[in-house]
Amino acid sequence: MLFILSIFIFVGILEIVTPYLTRKTTVFGVSIPEPYVQHQQLQIFKKHYSMLVGSIAVAFLLGQVLLLFTSIQEESFVLLSFILLYVLLLISAGLYMFYHIKTKKLKTQENWEAHVKTVYVMDLSIREKDEVLSPTFFVLPIIITLALITFTYMNYNAIPDVFATHWNATGEVDGWTEKTWLSVIEMPLILLGLQISFFIMSKGMKSAKLQLSAQEKEASANRELQQRKYGSWYFAAINYSLTILFVVSHYKTVILKDQTIPYFFPLFIGFIVVSLGGLTLLIWKLTKSNERFDDLHTNETAATDDRYWKWGILYINKNDPSLLVQKKFGVGWTVNLANKWSYIILFVILLPILLTIFK
Template sequence: MILSVHLVELLVIVLFVAVEALLPAVLPETLPFGVRVPLTHAKHPAVTRAARRYFRRLALLAVILVAMDLATWRLPGTWAFAAEQAVVLLAGVACYLNYYTAHRQIRQVKEAEDWFAGATQVVAADTRPRRLPSLWWSAPSGIVFLAVLVAGIWRYPALPNRFPVHFAADGTPTQWADKSISSAFGILMPGLLVLALCLLVHVASRATRMDVDPEAPRSSLHLQTLQRRRWVLATWWSCAFVQVGLGLAALLLWGLLGPATGWPMWVIPLTIVTGVVAPWVVVLATTARRSTGSHAASAVPNVPSSGAGAPGSPRVVHRDDDRYWKGGALYFNRDDPAWMVPKRFGVGWTLNFAHPGAWLLLLAILLIASLPALWAYLSAR
């Protein structure tokens, strides 16, 4: 069983590296490694050189991180768990630094050679109303949550007056609680919060803006529309897997899966980890095959910007907005009314940290995330 826990941690690292390997292929040609460039410079030697070095470093990182994780298996149980968490954290930091190195290399060459010289920088927008993705996509997550809730209501009268609520990695109970509605059903709180968060993402997907490329408006809108639908769908599939994992944990707590040893102790974390990451890997792999510039341009004809095709007219390009992205990842623009924008490197959305609404949302998320701990504290009193 301990080996199964180790394998889950190793899977997290492997999936982490796989996602990082797929991300560059998902980005628009005019946004290599989060750097805004004109379409005429998308294949610049500096871009291809940075990409080549990025993948070399990523391959080396994968070998080092897997070796470090395997080395932690020889440590005692508690130390092994702490060391593996440190390796996972290190994987996140290392992957970001690898991205930022490529980002910085391209940006330095762009600024030195002034790639935007002679071009007219504009901001393009899509003003057409967008249809919200179907809420039926949330049905699997909601059905699983409700099914577990019904099972808990049915089981509650038969629960002992005192039962374990936390287990060690080997299945040994480490914390007990007196029978009450809060102690029995508090384990459902994280699942409810995940549902609420996914619903927020679903609704916000309509309000966030489209990052229209004026050099290729039709193809960029087409690809972004497909991407957003895939992102929302992946969000709900991840939510469904998380609900299954948390539901199994609730059934284990209620004694409906037998003793807390054997398969539940590794199936539960494996389901949650795989469910959170796997749908996004599928989305990235699918998008990577379709988001190359030549394919996009051939799939959807572009409508040239006004005057762009006339002889002697200025070349129209997307505004160089690199200065608003701190570290190539954090967006900070006081002049932008949007509080959520597409990520610079990755899938999904990020916050405009110069917008007050973004900080209010973060505060709300923190408050919501603290509800399970508050519930447990009040239950223990």
């Protein structure tokens, strides 16, 4: 139960500080001309968002803590905690849209773009400093999973007619599946889809466009390099930890017929630690390298691409060959929906899941 609470606390804190993690030239998905990044009203919007989300998160957390002193069953507590987490995320999304509209309206009313000079900033030498992991680094997990699928079919006759596929929080089996040619590779198939997606995204990250500021060129270049470098490392950490979790679980239950796997929960905890710890490190690195805009010398601002964004969430630009672009709210990447590879990523992720659902 305490582990579930720690996840809720982490996500709650992340939602609270999200407005301050994005580049300062982007507020609630709206591009802000550089001379206006310190605008008082924008700071108020961020503060109000964080206070509202924080108040709701604290209320939900207190409710869960009080439940710990009741006789509630662990399964019910876990279910309720995840429901509250999803509600918190929905509320955060609603507040984001509310302040996105208000920020966009403020920008239009004060006609900021009419008072600045738009310039295009480029520096081809930055690519030489790029430390993004090579896509080949993401090939090994794919090879391991393909070998596991092959080995599974080689031992198909020895696999039990019914095998465990789900466990509760204490590691006890609470779900079984009958053996078929598809069911015995469900777990590796889903893993393979995720691994292929990581491989495609690693290639997309390496070729993603660089976004530089007009008045904080050096700082923005440093942030770009930091996000690409540690972002690729984070992808790799998630990829390899997922591979260990899935491969060990599948091999023990399906191949070795050990339906208990008492170490499944520790492996899952390890994956969560890698996920949350890696994200924390990525955020810390980006926060240290963010532009400051404390001393503005001119009215220049870098060109924006707002016309290619829908609600500051969806990026659709057929003239941009990039697969990945930086999110306009929070930390991380999103896909260019005008790039065919984005749909291939969605396809390889969803196909194994759909096959297992409609088998």
